[in-house]
Amino acid sequence: MTITNVSTQDRRFKLNAGAGSDAVHSDPVYSFAVTLIRLDSGLSGTGLVLTMGRGNDMVCRAIELLGQQLVGRDIEELMADFGSTFRKLADDVQLRWLGPHKGVVHLALASITNACFDLWAKSRDVPLWKLLLTLSPTEVVQLLDLSYLEDVLDRAEALRVLEAELPARSDRESILTTGYPGYDTSVGWYQYDATQLEQNIKRSLDNGFGAFKLKVGGPLKYDLSRAHSLRRAAGENATIMFDANQQWNLPQALTACEELRAFRPLWIEEPTHPDDIFAHQTLAKAIAPLAIALGEHVPNRVISKNYLQADCVRFLQPDCTRLGGISEFITVSLLAKKFGVPVIPHVGDMGQIHQHLVLFNRIAIGHPEEFLECIPHLSSHFVHPANLRDGRYQTPQEPGSSADLL
């Protein structure tokens, strides 16, 4: 059970015209900086983070620099105190300067972390969600680096949150058989015209989806016209969300949100720059009760804490391929629970890993059952692609985190 090798792969996938496009990322090449961690037994764990293509090689290089420190470790011993290893890697005395805890080095750490969890679940021959649910609250907390959260969520408080949920867990396990609901992001990419949008929604409705996201952030007239198409095609009772992908500045966001409000969206996503906590605070107050969602560009637990303290995010969208991997995702989910904010992950992993994590969040942390983003464009590249039926993620049964690529 000893790690003998850590390696990396630079995988890039060309998408069909318009797929993945938003107001900011006009030419995405969905790419994974992959970590492969091998045991002496031959078993291999796979970790992913998403990039948009160019620069994926830099994340791979950072994985090489950081990952070597794991060679020689026993996987069970490593995961029995993963929080310590995470902190040691995150605070590498030289690489830390390049973040800290953000950007290329933190994406690399995420890929490594995700590979460790995948390998750990495979070595126990269970799906990741099942492994996580067998852990005691103490074992979960041992996975986490809670440094710089002492004012809100220290070790004792994290334990308390998890222990308080123990009695109600069994009542929530029915989600494992019903499957976790999904929502469809792939209908409404920015470069899709009204015809394509309406065709996509029709197909998605046929596939059982009842919730849809639309990329906005263009000229307001363009956004409004497409919002109209979306609402008309999806129906009055459908749940719809708008995603500006950080395109607006604060004055633009104030204007656009007022106009888009008429379409009754569940949220406005990433209305402005992801570093601008106070702009989001101002906006949230101005547009209430219209809700703000964000998280896909919040790189770590510290900034997540600040967003929650600012009381401006109604739906938190952490991503284990943006945060430092699965362990920091769990940390942020605990933080969100403390602040009473639902967690609806952004799926840089195309939902493969997060389909496990939302089950843990629901059952062990007691987060409400929401829905998980669905982006199926890379399905054909996974060994075990997420299995959606009637708009719900069917609970994965294969060992690991479903991250293996063909």
Add this chain to the structure above:
Amino acid sequence: MTITNVSTQDRRFKLNAGAGSDAVHSDPVYSFAVTLIRLDSGLSGTGLVLTMGRGNDMVCRAIELLGQQLVGRDIEELMADFGSTFRKLADDVQLRWLGPHKGVVHLALASITNACFDLWAKSRDVPLWKLLLTLSPTEVVQLLDLSYLEDVLDRAEALRVLEAELPARSDRESILTTGYPGYDTSVGWYQYDATQLEQNIKRSLDNGFGAFKLKVGGPLKYDLSRAHSLRRAAGENATIMFDANQQWNLPQALTACEELRAFRPLWIEEPTHPDDIFAHQTLAKAIAPLAIALGEHVPNRVISKNYLQADCVRFLQPDCTRLGGISEFITVSLLAKKFGVPVIPHVGDMGQIHQHLVLFNRIAIGHPEEFLECIPHLSSHFVHPANLRDGRYQTPQEPGSSADLL
């Protein structure tokens, strides 16, 4: 005057034992990810950003990816509207995912930006400070990307700030002959013992310095003992500062600041995690009138704006080798001016470029005359090392930004 080539160099410099050490960075290898931009005339501009060694190659790689877009541009045409080019590079539709506006890609942008300014000044055969002082307020604003600052500092407001200072500029030009004061960081690295600390301070006093920084963030007893040595060696009238380099969490910072207060430091620097705006806000209120300084790990103008809005930083320490280069440094200096906060740069460039920028800040923006950090360890590697006399930076006279390496 056309750019024909953009290249990069990975330069790493081993320091003497203990030099550069702090509570977090125990084994620094001061390194520069260098951008070289060449004109058809053969003239070459040099841009620098600092790293701690490992990973410097990733910044060089990002420079390669971003820098090619400048080939074929005329330097005067480029700098007549540099703000637009900056935004285009910062928002590269694929590389942006790796930040945005932080980490490896933003460090690369800083190195490129700094090379553009160096080349521009050389092509006009003047030192950078002189070039910047000959620009009209409009020309200065054209250098800047003010996006996402609209709520505080739009184009009109930036112009107004600069124009308001025009009448008083000539009164401030005496600084060009007296030289800008320095303070000495190199006396008090974390791994220097009391004897070495006292020897260093004695030598520094002999060299005309009257202000000294001490690295703290160790066991409190160690910090207090060294603070005592510093105060005794420097004298009761010396200005002293303590720098924790992000080591403390909030509870630790609250305790340590209360203890260190007795030594009458001008500031406590980087008391906790650089992303934790609300922790700094809490701390600032708790320890007032003791002041907080930070900035070296604030990657962009948006987070700088948030820190200023949070009213918790008494001395802002932006660094043109952390922010996206000289232009974003000027943007942040304008922001700080609006909030009435002095700018005392962190010198990732060892002061080479910032000795120009503090002159611009003093004369054109009307910032108070403070002092500039001094770290002489790489002096022997520069073509024109900063020239300090009686503890003051002597105004550089060579064309460019003084960034050329031997």
